[in-house]
Amino acid sequence: MSSNEPQMVMVGEIVRPHGLAGAVKVRAATDDPQRISLLEEVKLQRGGRTLGEYRVERVQIGKDEVFVKFYGVDDRNQAETLRGAGLMIPREARVPAPADQYYHFEIIGLPAYSETDEPLGEIVGIETFPAHDAWVIRHGERECLVPAVKAFIKEVDVQNRRVVIAPIPGLFEDAE
Numbered sequence: 249m250s251s252n253e254p255q256m257v258m259v260g261e262i263v264r265p266h267g268l269a270g271a272v273k274v275r276a277a278t279d280d281p282q283r284i285s286l287l288e289e290v291k292l293q294r295g296g297r298t299l300g301e302y303r304v305e306r307v308q309i310g311k312d313e314v315f316v317k318f319y320g321v322d323d324r325n326q327a328e329t330l331r332g333a334g335l336m337i338p339r340e341a342r343v344p345a346p347a348d349q350y351y352h353f354e355i356i357g358l359p360a361y362s363e364t365d366e367p368l369g370e371i372v373g374i375e376t377f378p379a380h381d382a383w384v385i386r387h388g389e390r391e392c393l394v395p396a397v398k399a400f401i402k403e404v405d406v407q408n409r410r411v412v413i414a415p416i417p418g419l420f421e422d423a424e
Contacts, residue, residue, distance in 0.1 A: 257339045258336055262335070263331070268323065269322065274314040277353075278352075293336050302319070312378070358404075360413050361411070371411065383396050400416065
């Protein structure tokens with residue numbers, strides 16, 4: 249990527265086709281799926297390869313579901329070819345997250361520390377559950393899930409690349 253190209257961020261991932269007219273179900277990479285309804289155009293990428301730029305025809309938000317219809321994707325077979333693609337937008341085009349909320353790309357890769365400043369590992373993923381997200385923290389060969397709630401996540405400092413966690417008793421003790 250040349251230095252004048254914008255950094256891209258993923259705002260969602262296509263899970264599967266929806267219906268027969270070319271719509272797709274999208275797993276939002278944000279805790280507010282309404283943000284996807286603001287998109288006009290996205291790049292679709294899968295496996296580091298750009299599939300193309302797609303204009304958003306419509307977005308339908310249901311209970312914990314997001315459905316997107318792109319112009320030019322008019323049947324289920326075309327929609328199937330997009331399965332697993334990430335919806336990418338330039339970083340500067342994203343809607344700022346509300347206070348105390350973060351995009352996945354802002355969290356993944358941050359080092360995690362205990363409240364006593366002991367390194368706990370690196371956040372390598374985010375699992376989405378109905379009640380709340382859980383952050384996947386890798387320490388050596390071991391991975392632990394920490395609920396992304398205030399009881400455990402004490403501080404998130406994206407600028408200084410640091411997360412402070414009150415660990416669940418027993419979760420990290422034998423991680424070494």
